[in-house]
Every structure is written in C-alpha cells, then in structure tokens.
Ligand SMILES: [Ca+2]
C-alpha cells in the first residue's frame with residue numbers, strides 16, 4: 071500500500087519531464103560568425119573597414135514555426151585574469167577586460183521560418199539602413215538579402231571578439247545557454263546543448279548546411295569573404311515538410327538535451 075502510494079507520488083515528477091522535452095522551445099540557430107575582419111572587408115556596407123565595428127553574427131530560424139527573439143541574448147566569453155605570459159600580453163592589449171564583454175539582448179521581433187538576422191558590433195560604424203538596436207527592431211533590409219539587421223552600437227573598441235581565442239554564446243529569454251561557439255585554444259566553451267568549434271579563417275566562418283560544421287566562408291560555393299543576411303535552409307525545410315512539427319514523435323528515445331536538432 072505504502073509502496074503503491076510512493077509510486078503514484080513519484081509519477082508526477084517524471085511525467086512532466088517527458089512532456090517538457092516534447093514541447094521544448096524552438097531556438098534560432100547561429101549560422102555565420104565574422105570574428106577576424108580582414109583589411110579589405112566591409113560587411114556592414116558603410117564604406118569603411120572597421121576591425122571591431124564590422125564584426126557580425128548571423129542567426130536563422132531553422133524551424134517550421136515562428137520564433138520571437140525578445141530577450142534572447144548574445145554574449146562573448148567572460149574574461150578571466152591572465153594566468154600565463156601569453157594572456158598577460160592580451161591583457162595589455164585589452165585593458166579593463168572585465169567590463170568589455172560583448173552583450174546584446176534582442177527586442178521584440180518575430181522571426182518567421184527561414185528568416186535571417188544579422189547583428190553587427192557597430193563600433194564607430196553605421197550598417198546600411200534599416201538597422202535596429204536593442205530598443206527597436208528594424209524592417210527587412212534589402213541590402214542584406216531582406217534579413218533583419220541590428221547594430222549592438224558598442225562604445226569601446228575593446229568590446230570585440232578576440233581574433234585568437236574567444237567564445238560566443240546564445241542565451242534564451244530565461245538566460246539559459248542554447249548554443250556556444252568557440253575558437254582558439256584557451257577558451258572554455260559555455261555549457262550549452264549545441265557546441266561548435268569555429269575554424270581559423272581570413273574570412274567569416276559559416277555553417278556548410280543547417281546541420282553542418284562551420285567552415286571558412288571562402289571554401290563555400292561563391293568563394294565570398296562573407297554573406298551577412300544570406301543562408302540557405304533548403305535541406306532542413308525539406309525535412310520539416312516530411313515530418314510535420316504537430317506529429318507525435320515515433321519514439322521518445324532521443325535525448326532531452328537535443329530537442330531542437332533536426333536531420
Ligand atoms: Ca564597415
């Protein structure tokens with residue numbers, strides 16, 4: 071009797087966990103990062119190259135349902151005190167690193183399936199209009215393949231991604247990390263369900279497909295340095311057509327930590 075009561079009491083704690091996995095929120099996907107801007111590049115199209123201001127991150131809604139970006143945040147690594155001589159040199163280059171963390175929180179903007187967002191660093195730069203900020207979402211920008219373009223409007227040249235080693239994380243509106251991208255040797259990736267190590271490149275790095283690894287952009291068809299606002303979702307759109315999101319999953323064997331992964 072007591073054992074039965076215990077079993078009944080146990081059930082409510084396990085059942086919602088399964089439901090939670092099934093109804094897991096759909097998150098946007100980071101598809102391109104430009105963390106080391108070469109001399110001849112001007113991705114934000116303001117007529118001048120800025121080592122900091124032209125840095126950008128591109129994200130896409132890879133799902134068959136809309137996603138509201140409100141409260142999603144992109145930030146780079148927490149800067150830790152130098153522990154060896156190499157890091158000391160880096161600290162010299164970047165005084166006051168603790169205060170120089172890149173962080174941008176999106177305003178209210180609904181991304182329809184396949185729609186793209188580009189977030190520029192914006193230090194002493196003015197991306198081609200229309201361009202949104204943390205306070206207001208823009209309309210679609212025809213100069214960037216009809217993507218939604220934002221500027222983080224950073225005020226310091228030190229609020230930048232490190233060319234040698236850094237980590238960028240995407241957090242949901244509850245502050246939970248959903249994706250981490252890291253490069254170089256010394257950065258510890260943020261614990262996130264989706265992790266990608268970015269290659270070194272004298273161009274941006276972009277996913278080879280919605281589920282593919284990041285590769286130097288110059289190795290992709292077209293041989294371009296970067297493509298802010300442009301990302302093809304063909305493969306994943308086809309797969310979501312084959313498996314409607316309303317259909318019950320054939321089994322619950324997939325791990326709860328990767329609910330957004332699509333083939
Ligand atoms: Ca520029």
Ligand SMILES: [Ca+2]
Nearest residue numbers: 102297298300
């Ligand atoms: Ca792109």
